[in-house]
Amino acid sequence: MKIMEIEGGNDLNGTIRISGAKNATVALIPAAILTDEEATICNIPEITDTDALCDILSSLNVNVKRASESMIIDPTNIKNIEIKEEFSKKLRASYYFMGALLGKYKKAVMYFPGGCSIGARPIDLHLKGFEALGATVKNELNKYIVEAEELHGANIYLDIASVGATINIMLAAVKAKGTTIIDNAAKEPEIVNVATFLNNMGAKITGAGTSTIKIEGVDYLHKCFHEVIPDRIEAGTYIIIGALCGNPLKIDNVIPEHLDALLSKLEEMGVDLEIGADYVITSRNNYYKSTSIKTAVYPGFPTDLQQPFTVLQTQCDGKSKTTETIFENRFMHVPYLKELGADVEIKNQTATILGPSKLKGSQVVATDLRAGASMVAAALKAEGKTTITNAEHILRGYEQIVEKLTNVGAKIKIKEI
Numbered sequence: 001m002k003i004m005e006i007e008g009g010n011d012l013n014g015t016i017r018i019s020g021a022k023n024a025t026v027a028l029i030p031a032a033i034l035t036d037e038e039a040t041i042c043n044i045p046e047i048t049d050t051d052a053l054c055d056i057l058s059s060l061n062v063n064v065k066r067a068s069e070s071m072i073i074d075p076t077n078i079k080n081i082e083i084k085e086e087f088s089k090k091l092r093a094s095y096y097f098m099g100a101l102l103g104k105y106k107k108a109v110m111y112f113p114g115g116c117s118i119g120a121r122p123i124d125l126h127l128k129g130f131e132a133l134g135a136t137v138k139n140e141l142n143k144y145i146v147e148a149e150e151l152h153g154a155n156i157y158l159d160i161a162s163v164g165a166t167i168n169i170m171l172a173a174v175k176a177k178g179t180t181i182i183d184n185a186a187k188e189p190e191i192v193n194v195a196t197f198l199n200n201m202g203a204k205i206t207g208a209g210t211s212t213i214k215i216e217g218v219d220y221l222h223k224c225f226h227e228v229i230p231d232r233i234e235a236g237t238y239i240i241i242g243a244l245c246g247n248p249l250k251i252d253n254v255i256p257e258h259l260d261a262l263l264s265k266l267e268e269m270g271v272d273l274e275i276g277a278d279y280v281i282t283s284r285n286n287y288y289k290s291t292s293i294k295t296a297v298y299p300g301f302p303t304d305l306q307q308p309f310t311v312l313q314t315q316c317d318g319k320s321k322t323t324e325t326i327f328e329n330r331f332m333h334v335p336y337l338k339e340l341g342a343d344v345e346i347k348n349q350t351a352t353i354l355g356p357s358k359l360k361g362s363q364v365v366a367t368d369l370r371a372g373a374s375m376v377a378a379a380l381k382a383e384g385k386t387t388i389t390n391a392e393h394i395l396r397g398y399e400q401i402v403e404k405l406t407n408v409g410a411k412i413k414i415k416e417i
Contacts, residue, residue, distance in 0.1 A: 004391040004402070006379035007411035008361055011247035011284075014408035018235045018253045019045040019399040020069070020228030023304075024190040026093035027167045028197055028228060029053040030100045032073040033062060034174060035201050037223035042070040044228055045399040048392070052090040056097060059087055083110035085142075091396070095123055095164065098146060099171030102130060107147035125158055125165035132156045133169075133176055153178030153217060161186040161297045166213070167194055174203045176217040185213045188298040189258050193229045200224035232258040233304045234398060235280070237373050239263075240308045241405075242282030243271045244315065244381045249408060250281045261301040262309070265291055269316060290318035290355070295325050307333050307374035311381070313353040314342040323350045333371035336364035340378050340386070361386040366393040373398065380410055 020043035030053065032039040044050060046069070054071075057064050060081065063074040080101055088094040088111040101108035113123070127137045127146070132155075135148040153176055158165055166186040173180035185191070187209055195208030201224045204216035235254040242249035243266060256263065256275050263280070266273060269288045274281040291313070295303040303326040313320040314337065324330045331351055334344050339362045343354040361384030366372030372394035379386035388394070391414060394401060405412050 001389065001417055002391040002395070002414055003417055004376070004388040004394065004412065004414050006376065006386045006388070008359070008379050008382040008384060008386060010245065010380070010409055010411060012242065012245045012249045012380070012405070012408045012410060013247050015250040015252050016238050016404050016408060018230045018238070018251060019043070021190055021193070021231040021233075022047060022049060022397045023163070023188070023231075023233065024193040024228050025050060026053060026091065027096050027190065027194045028226070029057070029071070029073070030093075030096035031171055031194055031197060033057070033060070033075040033078060033097075033100050034104050034171065034198070035075065035221045035223060038072060038074040038076070039201065039223060040070065040072050040225045041197075042225070042227050044069055044071050045231065047399050048396050049091050049093065052087070053093070055090075056083055056087045056094060059083065080105045080107060081109075082143075085111035088113050092164075095126065096168060096171060098126070098144065099130070099168035102135060102146050102148070103151070103172040103175050106149070106151060109143065109145050112142045112144065123164070125160065125162050126168045129156050129165060129169035130172055133172055133180065135172075151176035153180040153215075155181045156183065158182065158184045161211070163188050163191060166191055170195065170198065170205065170213065170215060173215040173217065174198055174205070174221070175219065176215075178217055180215040180217070182213040182215070183211065185211055186297060187211065189229055189232065189255070197224070197226045200226055230254050233302065235259060236262045236302070236305045237308050237377070237398070239266070239280050239282055240305070240312050241377050241380060242284075243312055244284060244377060246282045246284050248272075248281050248283040250279055252279045254278060254280055256280060261299060262305055265293060265301065265309075269312075288312070288316040290316040290320040292321040292323075294323040297326075303327060303330060304370050306330060307370045308377050310334070310337065310344070310351060310353060311374050311377040314344070314355045314357045314359065314378075315381070316353070316355045318355070320353045320355065321350055322353070325349070332367040333374045336375060337378060339364055340382050342378075358383070360384055363387045363389070366390045369393050369397045376401070380405070
């Protein structure tokens, strides 16, 4: 087990450069096996989720070359075999191999995916989409067998604008016969990034980033070069940390438009912000107005930033509220935030935060990826030493977090116990 130790109460000054988007990368890597030649992806973050996906590629006999944030994926000798549970359970996004293998070979066999325990995350919408395209789905002791004699275009309406289902259906439909329409599709920037990648290989996808996506099936996908977009969740996390501890802190290599919901809330609170074409500079203030947020699908306030944002709310004057509408277990960080001195109560998926609170170091747990990020933010603000156990969760989604924070003045280290 890894633990992270942080001596809080220090000003952070300098620049943090944002890495490639985790939530795009974990879909792009499985999508690459759809090419009939090879794909080069650059700006790939060095995170453990990337490593886990490469393990799956290796198990499928896919040739992978990695060097300095780039990856060349050559599926020429791929073997469409069962993806074992030891691989699929490492991360939620392993399910993208289901759509990619189904799209290319009309068959995929894999165990139910793993990932953070932030609530029920069924893949029903994915499976219904596959069935609409002509596949049959069998579940044998948590192993899914999805296959079709032929995949054909279909009109698919998603009951929920799910990012995972939208991408997985795109992957399965790219080589299907005819035209597929996805209605009530998710609009996240990561979906646009994946659609652009597929189009660079020769796919015919239009409407990505809107609620209606159209996919015209093609027979062949050629080699391509593609760049991962900057990680808006990593950027948002560090911007929040800047509002807590920045003096000042510059967050570089960002797309501010992807962070509109967060930035507008920060401005409402009175956070000192300078927003450039590809950067955001934040500085801590002594007074912040209380504010309320409700998580929503993009372009609403992202659920992945809810947990770090509640840390900032502990420093607001008066009563703030956060309502979580996406995942029912997204408040698992709250008991540990209270351990650090926060005044937070939860009722009916809404956290009520009274502030400002003086945070003091303690021993806490990273229960999941974004909860871990919230603990890092709180520990940097708190006086004294904080020890975060289960730090592996944090390393799943934040490239070189220790190095990036150390370079701007944080006292932080990671240990193996």
